[in-house]
Amino acid sequence: MDRVLPQPTPETRHFWEGCKEGELRLQRCTDCKKSYFPPRAFCPKCGSRDVEVYKASGKGFLYSFVINHRPRPDMGKDPYSIAVVELDEGPRMMTNIVGCPQTPEALQLDMAVEVTFKKESDEISLPLFQPVKG
Amino acid sequence: MKPGSIAVVGAAETTEMGKIPNTSVIGLHADAALNAMKDAGLKPSDIDGVATAGISPVELAHYLGITPTYADGTAVGGCSFMLHVRHAAAAINEGLAKTILITHGESGRSRVGAGRFGGSPSSLAGQFEAPFGPVGPPSMFTVPVMRFLKTYGYTVEDLAMVSVIQREWAALNPRASFKDPITVDDVLNSPMIAWPFRMLMCCLVTDGGGALILTSADRAKDFPQKPVYILGTGESVETPMVSQMYDFNSSQAFRVSGKKAFDEAGIKHSDVDHLMIYDAFSHLPLYGLQDLGFVKPGEAAAFVRERNTAIGGKLPVNTNGGGLSYMHSGMYGMYALQESVRQMRGIAPAQVKDAKISIAHGVGGMFAASGTVIFTNQS
16 A cells, blocks of 8 residues: 655645755744744744745754554554654654664654655655664 | 623533444434433524534534524534633623534444544645654654653653543443443553553543533523533634644643633632543643643642542542543543533532532644633532
């Protein structure tokens, strides 16, 4: 079964284009400098329409998670993490932590993680995160 | 709203509760509505305002043959009914309608005439949450909890204790789905759903409904039941995506809604005799106790462990057994309101002796929204 995939809108297309090209793109306000997510054409803090897209570091830490033991059919048969990562730039995003066992022992809150992209279709690569090695 | 200016004069749940395979969603709304009208001594033609969520107020009004001058279709999840009460109180005071019916019905278990869960893949949640594999509330509503536990030094045993104490309350309720006692070990040995959540930390999935009828306090005295007055109300909304909740350690919507209701009612926390906190999962009463200000942040788990919310405790919470043991159709807020009304009427199966003030606090979606209603039986 094909994985459930996002359908980009005009306001979010830059984000998904970035993922396809291996870049995690955020937006920030050129007035108040706030970085924010998910994408929109204005700053959610001050309401300014003067915002820009930029390439984020792709680094952050594991903020919270569950390990889903009742897999959705498109996600395979094994338990998997549904996580929220806090990016170094401030915003948080939902993701899966990959590249480590999907156990409470391996998934430690506050551990450093970095983005990795998983190609799912010609249009969509999903931003997943893995523990930073070493 | 002027405290005490509006009263609940009709309140009822569906005739059956739990597994109702022979009734559709709209049928459950109607069954609850007819029971509430009977409770209030009213006919559909006496109702001039309608409010509901899950179905449209248009469907409700037409199905029951009501001609309303007021319709509220606010749908922000399971606490929608708290918001309906709040809006109805304002509407009656403003003269938009005199007698407002609020209904809930949901075929959560049997799925008779029920819609589908989930949004479009182009919605924000469809783009930025759904691709990562959540399977409804058990693996979504629970996402903030690991952070919450770490911040306050709480444990999975603390989550389990909420379920244990609510089961004790459910044992007193003949209509509760689950009544057998459970221990912390039982909870921690129940099937894993989404770490750290075990099955017994998650709500039931059942069929049922409920309805309320509100009118002005002036008129309420002429109705057959003891009026239950509305002292204060609050509401707020926060985020359609649990991952974007402003702070995983606290619900902003809970804080805003709760404060608004307390300010309006002009009461202190120590005045509250009975509390309902919507418990779709066992972490919610812990958030609720903190965010409503009954305990300081970090003190909720000990407050529960020390049996303050249990039978004989100083703040009885979720006395019907809650969504964890009584029933949970999907939008549980109506059942929290019903239990508050029963407590204020003095007819609850687990009646809190001499209770004069009760609060029903609801959550909508997954920390998406909140509504709070403060009731009293004192005019």
